[in-house]
Amino acid sequence: MRIWKFGHNVDTDQIIPAEYLITGDAKKLATHAFAKVRPEYSREVKEGDVIVAGENFGCGSSREHAPRALLGAGISCVIAKSFARIFFRSSINIGLHLIEADVFDRIEEGDEIEISFEAGVIKNNTKKEEYKFKPLPEFMRKLLESGGLINYIKKQK
Amino acid sequence: MPTIAEKILCGKAGEIVECEIDYIMVNDVTGVPAFEVFEELELEPAGELKREKVVVIQDHYVPNKDVDSAEQAKALRDYARRYGIGNYYEIGKGGVCHQVMIEEGFAAPGRLIIGADSHTCSYGALGAFSTGVGSTEAAAAMATGRLWFKVPETQKFVINGELKRYVMGKDIVLHIIGDIGVSGSLYKSQEFYGTAIEDLSLPDRITISNMAVEAGAKAGIIPPDDKVFDFLRDMVRGEYKAVYADTESEYEEVFEYDASEIVPTVAKPFSPENTVPASELDVIIDQAYLGSCTNGRIADLRVAAEILKGKSVNREVRMIVVPASEKVFEQAIEEGLIKIFLDAGAFVSGPTCGACLGGHMGVLAKGERCVSTTNRNFIGRMGHKDSEVYLANPAVVAASAIKGRITDPSELEP
Numbered sequence: 001m002r003i004w005k006f007g008h009n010v011d012t013d014q015i016i017p018a019e020y021l022i023t024g025d026a027k028k029l030a031t032h033a034f035a036k037v038r039p040e041y042s043r044e045v046k047e048g049d050v051i052v053a054g055e056n057f058g059c060g061s062s063r064e065h066a067p068r069a070l071l072g073a074g075i076s077c078v079i080a081k082s083f084a085r086i087f088f089r090s091s092i093n094i095g096l097h098l099i100e101a102d103v104f105d106r107i108e109e110g111d112e113i114e115i116s117f118e119a120g121v122i123k124n125n126t127k128k129e130e131y132k133f134k135p136l137p138e139f140m141r142k143l144l145e146s147g148g149l150i151n152y153i154k155k156q157k
Numbered sequence: 158m159p160t161i162a163e164k165i166l167c168g169k170a171g172e173i174v175e176c177e178i179d180y181i182m183v184n185d186v187t188g189v190p191a192f193e194v195f196e197e198l199e200l201e202p203a204g205e206l207k208r209e210k211v212v213v214i215q216d217h218y219v220p221n222k223d224v225d226s227a228e229q230a231k232a233l234r235d236y237a238r239r240y241g242i243g244n245y246y247e248i249g250k251g252g253v254c255h256q257v258m259i260e261e262g263f264a265a266p267g268r269l270i271i272g273a274d275s276h277t278c279s280y281g282a283l284g285a286f287s288t289g290v291g292s293t294e295a296a297a298a299m300a301t302g303r304l305w306f307k308v309p310e311t312q313k314f315v316i317n318g319e320l321k322r323y324v325m326g327k328d329i330v331l332h333i334i335g336d337i338g339v340s341g342s343l344y345k346s347q348e349f350y351g352t353a354i355e356d357l358s359l360p361d362r363i364t365i366s367n368m369a370v371e372a373g374a375k376a377g378i379i380p381p382d383d384k385v386f387d388f389l390r391d392m393v394r395g396e397y398k399a400v401y402a403d404t405e406s407e408y409e410e411v412f413e414y415d416a417s418e419i420v421p422t423v424a425k426p427f428s429p430e431n432t433v434p435a436s437e438l439d440v441i442i443d444q445a446y447l448g449s450c451t452n453g454r455i456a457d458l459r460v461a462a463e464i465l466k467g468k469s470v471n472r473e474v475r476m477i478v479v480p481a482s483e484k485v486f487e488q489a490i491e492e493g494l495i496k497i498f499l500d501a502g503a504f505v506s507g508p509t510c511g512a513c514l515g516g517h518m519g520v521l522a523k524g525e526r527c528v529s530t531t532n533r534n535f536i537g538r539m540g541h542k543d544s545e546v547y548l549a550n551p552a553v554v555a556a557s558a559i560k561g562r563i564t565d566p567s568e569l570e571p
Contacts, residue, residue: 009340009428011533011535011536013514013515013533013535013536013537013538014535014536014537017515017537018515018516018538019515019516021186021217021218022218022225022226022228022229023225023229024189024190024193024292036536036537036542037536037537037542055340056339056340056373059339059340059373060275060533060535061274061275061514061533062187062272062273062274062275062277062289062290062291063186063187063291064187064190064273064291064293065186065190067291068190082340082343084340084343084373085343085344085373085375086275086289086290086291086370089290089291089294090290090291090292090293090294093293093297094293137173139173139305148293149293149294149297150194150197150198150293150296150297153198153297153300153301154198154199
């Protein structure tokens with residue numbers, strides 16, 4: 001599992017530039033993620049990798065293509081100090097795990113981390129540190145556990 | 158006491174509520190994934206889609222920019238036909254989605270509208286609670302007519318006083334974002350008050366609500382008044398009921414600004430919060446762009462035309478004018494504005510989101526700079542990753558097109 005670290009205010013144009021918005025397919029979108037700002041990302045990203053960022057991750061456009069592009073490459077979780085709201089909602093609704101935690105200064109690329117969503121704890125095995133985070137509200141956890149909004153609605157039918 | 162957001166969402170800040178949606182808008186980029194997700198729900202019969210609530214507008218990559226976008230637009234067209242969606246706007250009959258939602262009477266006070274486009278918050282200028290959502294949420298709402306919301310805290314913005322010449326709604330909103338930052342309203346609803354807002358025309362108010370999302374806000378609401386009611390007379394769909402905050406409403410924060418201190422403002426790359434007075438910049442430009450859901454209305458075109466009348470676009474600059482809708486385009490022709498732009502040497506096209514998001518019709522090459530009336534200046538937003546976008550009002554864009562560098566319009570006065 002690799003940590004990919006990004007800065008503050010990572011916008012959806014960086015996550016998936018507009019010229020690739022001609023498909024909604026997560027796997028295809030994943031091949032263009034961060035194409036303009038970090039071209040090596042889409043070549044090297046692996047199933048289970050984690051993104052760590054600062055404030056306001058996913059700001060800008062409502063394009064669900066952005067969380068889909070991350071999910072399509074197998075990103076297991078995005079940890080940021082805060083998220084832009086449409087990105088936040090869309091991620092939960094499509095089943096991409098997010099953690100809101102102020103660990104931007106603590107976790108570096110190359111660190112080995114373990115996440116316990118139930119306990120609300122990130123363990124940094126490299127630095128031998130633990131960071132607590134507030135688990136999502138129960139309703140949103142239910143959405144994620146169902147695999148997203150669509151499966152949640154199907155179960156309710 | 159409740160704020161406008163709390164009243165429309167029928168809940169207290171912090172609560173998670175499920176609400177009935179008035180309209181759900183999707184476009185060619187977000188609509189196809191939304192219909193795909195809708196079909197995953199496997200509703201029987203398929204006719205269960207809440208078609209009277211759904212509005213489908215082709216605007217981002219139309220007229221089709223290449224084969225892929227042609228396939229995407231066709232897929233959306235096919236979905237709209239298959240589900241019998243009457244509120245379908247093809248090119249030539251609509252325009253940029255938010256302008257169409259307003260012109261066609263979908264947006265109205267007190268309504269709850271979602272759109273799979275972040276600038277759906279524009280309708281807050283008419284007193285609606287409207288907000289951008291993802292395609293999956295749009296699909297869920299198409300199926301159930303409802304959606305979950307976390308009721309936001311509300312920030313109050315009070316702008317009193319008189320605006321100077323060439324200062325527009327764009328400058329107010331850029332000034333605010335420059336002050337509070339691009340995450341200054343994260344997850345929150347904004348409400349706008351004060352004499353400067355009351356004096357503002359509806360198009361200028363729409364610019365302010367439109368860019369609420371650039372500060373991270375969920376909504377940017379202006380209490381509706383006679384300017385809104387007059388605009389809606391004879392064209393609004395159905396009934397509506399204006400919603401106001403109580404005088405004792407609880408705001409999380411209050412921000413106050415003196416309108417007379419706001420100047421023509423520019424947001425430099427690569428963030429809308431990176432604001433400076435236009436007069437302080439000395440930046441050579443390659444392109445000047447007038448259009449978008451932010452500043453492509455008739456009032457915006459009038460302001461730019463007044464400055465460009467009898468003048469020429471600088472020989473080193475390409476000026477691109479894109480009216481926000483067919484109706485705006487037609488009115489601009491009737492008023493002689495298009496002739497003024499053409500005579501000045503500008504390129505004029507029909508409505509499209511086009512170059513605003515780096516789609517087509519004005520994409521930038523490496524190292525090029527564009528002064529633009531649009532809403533975002535992120536890295537590579539209008540083209541190459543090493544191109545730059547400077548956000549400004551229509552008067553600044555027109556003046557800059559003439560001078561060939563970013564210019565405060567008052568500099569052109571004798």
